[in-house]
Amino acid sequence: MKLDERGRAKYRPLKEYDPELVKQLLLDKIAAEEEAINSLQTDFELPALDYREDKINVVSLFSGCGGLDLGFELAGLSSVLGEEKALEAYNSKESYTANRSKGIFHTIYSNDLFKEANESYKINFPEVYQQPLDIRKVKNFPKADLVLGGFPCPGFSEAGPRLIDDERNFLYTHFIRCLLQAKPFAFVAENVKGIMTLGKGEVLNQIVQDFASAGYTVKVKLVNSRDFGVPQIRERVFIVGIREDIDFEYHHPEPTHGENKTPFLTLADAIGDLETKPGDWFTGGFSPIYLSRNRKKGWKDQSFTIQASGRQAPLHPSGPPMRKLGADKWELPGDETLHRRLSVKEIARIQTFPDWFTFSDGGNETVQRNNRLDKQYKQIGNAVPVLLAKAMAMPLATFAKENLEDIKNNRTKVMV
Structure with a gap:
């Protein structure tokens, strides 16, 4: 109103x-x-549905x-x-x-x-x-x-x-x-x-x-x-x-x-078995915005909220924890290769999808790998x-x- x-x-x-x-x-x-919908020039009618x-x-x-x-x-x-x-x-x-x-x-x-x-x-x-x-x-x-x-x-x-x-x-x-x-x-x-x-x-x-x-x-x-x-x-x-x-x-x-009650499920419970076979994940550097807060949880924790973006995916719990330097400023200790984003398969597990559930990446091999993966991250994060x-x-x-x-x-x- x-x-x-x-x-x-x-x-x-x-x-x-x-x-x-x-x-x-x-x-x-x-x-x-x-009224606006009825003015549309379309003769489409729903087919017989499987009631x-x-x-x-x-x-x-x-x-x-x-x-x-x-x-x-x-x-x-x-x-x-x-x-x-x-x-x-x-x-x-x-x-x-x-x-x-x-x-x-x-x-x-x-x-x-x-x-x-x-x-x-x-x-x-x-x-x-x-x-x-x-x-x-x-x-x-x-x-x-x-x-x-x-x-x-x-x-x-x-x-x-x-x-x-x-x-x-x-x-x-x-x-x-x-x-x-x-x-x-x-x-x-x-x-x-x-x-x-x-x-x-x-x-x-x-x-x-x-x-x-x-x-x-x-x-x-x-x-x-x-x-x-x-x-x-x-x-x-x-x-x-x-x-x-x-x-x-x-x-x-x-x-x-x-x-x-029943204990909270942890990252170890959800994805511990995928550590050596995680599937594909979004690669690339980490922007100042990404590093403005902690992005890594430990194995015994629950994940941060899964977002609808590969670039903004939380970090895998392996490797050293992030270190706070000041207000809105964190760093990844050691070599950057010690830190990676959670994979598509891992975030699907965290969203409690079964492993058999398939997520389309559009199927266009000419599209850059990260862009195709991002389509999957977006679907899972929005779910x-x-x-x-x-x-x-x-x-x-x-x-x-x-x-x-x-x-x-x-x-x-x-x-x-």
């Missing part, structure tokens, strides 16, 4: 919101977006290479086979391929624009229909029982956050537009920690109200990946909505790892850690398995 005035404070957030006004602003904006009556049919937005999707799929498999058997199958491509269709979650559609990520998704989720189209140009989303997506963090003006009626960057409203069309019983959206403090929290408040206005009871929580079996310190916000007519209250799961996604999905998987008949009977319900 913005004030009706000009100047630098144009997007100053209001202190109080009228829920009905928020809802109307949202619906008006979505109507305007749909399953006995499954929870899933639509994936901003799907990337599929970390969130794989985590939900694994949770759906765990709800049917049990945790131990599902995780055992997960570690083998042959076994996972043979068992993945048994899970309660069944992805039917994905959407993203990142070419190499789409290639990876297609390799690893070959049965899913993929629409590599700008979401703002998607006229019709398919019906679904569950919608997933890590929508891009919204932009905001110098003077304050971009809220509901700012004309820029309405990608999250297209997630909501999908909800209005698909009518799922639940949705899960993931975003970076920073979204909680943008505009002193007003951005997140607005987004939550917008999702709620679409007919959902919304829960928001900041979680740390390492609390759920991921060998990485990575904080992310999970926004979960349950359709208002569904008799179920979602609770974000409690941590499974940490003090008085939701699979085991974190699985943890967030388990309450939904358990509910869905126990209430599948009720969900099926409510598939045609119209949201307010």
Whole structure:
């Protein structure tokens, strides 16, 4: 919401919101977006999708290479086979391929624009229909029982956050537009920690109200990946909505790892066996910006957050630790060859992808090696850690398995 005035404070957030006004602003904006979409000169229609009556049919937005999707799929498999058997199958491509269709979650559609990520998704989720189209140009989303997506963090003006009626960057409203069309019983959206403090929290408040206005009871929580079996310190916000007519209250799961629980997984646990066979890593020098802070964790630690860049990848724990020289200035002791960035395979492990998961580099051998590797680093760094996604999905998987008949009977319900 913005004030009706000009100047630098144009997007100053209001202190109080009228829920009905928020809802109307949202619906008006979505109507305007749909009008623009309907004016597009395209006769494209979705093909017949692989709906399953006995499954929870899933639509994936901003799907990337599929970390969130794989985590939900694994949770759906765990709800049917049990945790131990599902995780055992997960570690083998042959076994996972043979068992993945048994899970309660069944992805039917994905959407993203990142070419190499789409290639990876297609390799690893070959049965899913993929629409590599700008979401703002998607006229019709398919019906679904569950919608997933890590929508891009919204932009905001110098003077304050971009809220509901700012004309820029309405990608999250297209997630909501999908909800209005698909009518799922639940949705899960993931975003970076920073979204909680943008505009002193007003951005997140607005987004939550917008999702709620679409007919959902919304829960928001900041979680740390390492609390759920991921060998990485990575904080992310999970926004979960349950359709208002569904008799179920979602609770974000409690941590499974940490003090008085299962010990945190370490870099030694995750990549210790790869020390002599790490695969390819991004090479080249280390800039002053890179050396402005510590980039190396020890074997007994959890990794720094994996970023979507090969050049900014954390250092491998081998060799001497970095040494602080002063404010924003660190050095790599000894010869530079004693220090290297984590490899693609290592960061995939840290993001809890299985070794069989394939990441496309575009396949163009004329492109410089580092540039091809960077495509893989970007996909993996942008992904939701699979085991974190699985943890967030388990309450939904358990509910869905126990209430599948009720969900099926409510598939045609119209949201307010």
